[in-house]
Amino acid sequence: MAEKKKLILNCDPGTDDSLCIVMGLMHPDIELLAVTAESGNLTSDKSSINALKIMELMGRSDVPVARGMLHPLVRPHPSDPYSHGQDGLGNHFFPEPKLKVVDKHAALVIIDEVKKYPGEVTILCTAPLTNVALAFMLAPEIIPMVKEVYHLGGSYGVTHYAFSNATGDNPMSEWNVYVDPEAADIVYGSGVKLTTIGLDVAFNPEWVNILPETLAKLEKVGSTSARYALEIIDYVDRNNSLPDLFNNGPIDTVSMCTVICPEIIKTKEINVAIDTSDSQLTRGMTIVDCRNHFMWDNLHKIQTAYTIDSALYNRVFFEAITGLKYDEV
Template sequence: MEKVIIDCDAGMDDSIALILAAKSKELDILGITTVSGNLHVDETTRNTLVSLELINRPDIPVYKGQAKPLIRELPSDPFSHGDDGLGNNHHPAPTLVQQQQHAVDFIIDTVKANPGEVTLLTLAPLTNIALAFIKAPEIIPQIKKVVAIAGSFGTNRASFENATGDNPQSEWNVYVDPDAAKVVFESGVKFQAVGLDVATHFDVNFDESDIVDLENSAQPEAKHMAKMMRFVLGRDYQSYCVLIDSMAVAAVIDPSLIKTLTARVAVETQGQVTLGQTVADFRHSHTWHHLPEIEVSVEADYKKFMNMVKERVMA
């Protein structure tokens, strides 16, 4: 089993990613940390607890993290996750409660207790991770890998047409806290970016029959997922919006699912129209070798991914 800490900003797609992870025997979830991103950290923590309660997993501890990005103020997400942040499912308030320890300290302590064994699976702005690296840089070489929903690298049309940041060239998680992304990218940690190129690919969409199957399932989490898909479809978005973060979870469950290339990547932290853009240098010549080198996800087995999500959520 792969030991993971999941860092999230639980809106709709985080919720399904958490459910997928918790129902996958390949993963040993040591804890879930929360941060502001899609919503304020108070709401993302609540939605994380709601998601775990929905699948009866009180054994997975939840740790609340940072309320705002490292430097800038928390931006308002132009994409609504509904009144409750979960596509207007309006579940009862959770009876589960968060742990007392701060998320950043939990990350530090857990990595130190499991050197070389922990994968950080990040579905949110990288604020908590950057602060852990700043506070305890000695943990960086002790981390097995970071697999993150982060960036947009221009390898296909989806990376541009489905941009999720609040400008034409960015992905939401990096856009929210580009300074944190820069800290993590440049830290030297082994880093796989699962960007919009694969996470919002045009082949990542459930059709009507899939949604009906979810609605007819006996599993409450399947109905929860279907209602969120109806919510986004009703606002002229596509169902992939509920699946984005699950792509990173699937990449850890089955690394063969995604093809990657190495690239040197810069994070734009100053631009007025490109804030949060991840600029990948794929060149063979004149490469900017001073930029950090990371793994960039460029292709995925989308059918296999979608089958995995559907089957496990309905199981």
């Protein structure tokens, strides 16, 4: 058996983030080292409690949850126009958790785990990059020790959903980058091996959906995690921005599935800059320079997803939620 992939999940649960925690706990190929709670969909005081609620739902107390920054590096925290429900978990109203967050800041947890397993730790960020940027600033020596970073973030103009589904509070930006563009700029420019999955792919209703066949299998399994996933998918489906379209894919799960099975997506290198100005129109925009001539050669060179295997996404999603083989159910 292949060695498990060591993972830190930096997230802001959030409905779709909460499924990523479930998947990280359930999938046999993943060793979830820690969950670091970010301020994004909710501020980290609330998102860390939500992470603990999911731990208790899953009956797990072995994975530490750390609280991160309460607000972006240099800006106030904006409020999210997209509803994750009153509790941030699709109105599940789980009981207050008995588990506690660890007595260490999220950024320090990231630093210590990376140093404990140099070259082995993958960081998945389904939230703004505040905690990761802070860790990179506090301990730049860990940057070459991180195996790779995946970020569910940005809009790259690969498909028109990049902007028609823009989630930041202006026409051109994605929420996770919009909330803390300075943090994104630091991580994107850090030299760490980085793959981004933008709205182009993750919020593409033609590509990212949980298919009826998968839903039926989840019903059949009926475990705690399967039932929770069905409820979140239903919540996403009822609250999506395109009520006339079948569009139930929990966005963040695309990135968790990619960590588990990188072949799900295809990526290409892009030259990108983050707009950290105070421009109302373009703050947080991930600006791709694709000019034929006079291209700026000093921008961040990163990998971004341009397509996804929808069927494989469904298989990996199911297997990560249930811990079972897709074809055996």
